[in-house]
Amino acid sequence: MTRVAAVDCGTNSIRLLVADADPETGELTELDRRMTIVRLGQGVDRTGRLAPEALERTFAACREYAAVIKEYGAERLRFVATSASRDAENREDFVRGVLDILGVEPEVITGEQEAEFSFTGATKELTGRTDLTRPYLVVDIGGGSTEFVVGDDRVRAARSVDVGCVRMTERHLVHEGTVADPPTEEQIAAIRADIEAALDLAEQTVPLREAHTLVGLAGSVTTVSAIAQDLPEYDSARIHHSRISRDRVREITERLLRSTHAERAAIPSMHPGRVDVIGAGALVLLAIMERIGAAEVVVSEHDILDGIAWSVA
Secondary structure (H helix, E strand, O other): OEEEEEEEEOOOEEEEEEEEEEOOOOEEEEEEEEEEEOOOOOOHHHHOOOOHHHHHHHHHHHHHHHHHHHHHOOOEEEEEEOHHHHHOOOHHHHHHHHHHHHOOOOEEOOHHHHHHHHHHHHHHHHOOOOOOOOOEEEEEEOOOOEEEEEEOOOEEEEEEEOOOHHHHHHHHOEEOOEEOOOOOHHHHHHHHHHHHHHHHHHHOOOOHHHOOEEEEEOHHHHHHHHHHOOOOOOOHHHHOOOEEEHHHHHHHHHHHHHOOHHHHHOOOOOOHHHOOOHHHHHHHHHHHHHHHOOOEEEEOOOOHHHHHHHHHO
16 A cells, blocks of 8 residues: 555645555545635636735645645655646746645646546546446536546547636626626626537547546536535535436526525535636536536546546555
8 A cells, every 4th residue: 555645736726635545456545635725726817827815825725735744644745736827927936835835846737637637536436337338528627627538448538628617707707806696698608608619629639429428527516416416515425426417407507607696605515615606617517418418427526636646656
């Protein structure tokens, strides 16, 4: 067994997984998994730079994670940074800060690398299941980008496109620092147009419609699952490998896009950091399901973070 730590720093959140990995059996025994909403990508789509306050929120989370990693005595650590830090002009400020705190340099990976990690994390434990037909389409809806990966035992094709819940919210729903509450039909249509253009782009290299099973990852998808199940609080065990029909996803998406900030915040399973961006995230999921004709989405709590941990092991 190798004790490993993996950090995934995205546009909206930063997450840590500490686990014991056994490459012989293919088992990953989770010791600690946590997530902090830091909104690292705040304003990046507009300014091209990481905001000082966003960097400080991220560094504060890194200091917390450093203590956890030390407590568990992880032998190896890999820190992967995704969409926001790929896009930012001042990403060296971010790299230096992480190196000072955690002692490792964050790897600013490509969207295609991000997709492969997501695929490994989401599908490794599905091996041998007879109720899910391959090939899989793994979709990781992040804050700044969405990754599409088609594969069975291995990745066949992957593509990252620049639509995510934070990017779409900031681009279309924010005016003078205030999020539309609720958005207008014109604003929703503008988001949908961006998503459809991104799907056209993804389909140039990834055969989305050839997949037999859609696997959805990340906070927008897991939150939709929690709402679909009417959970009294966020419950990873009940969300992991739940199945949500396209009709239910459509119903929830329409509800989220019609609701006010206060109404979304009152949903028991809603993380405070997702209140303003969940409508756009749900719309990305719905558009994907409609594009490929998926009757349902299989929701996975295991994703890029698990893939990073396996790469370390």
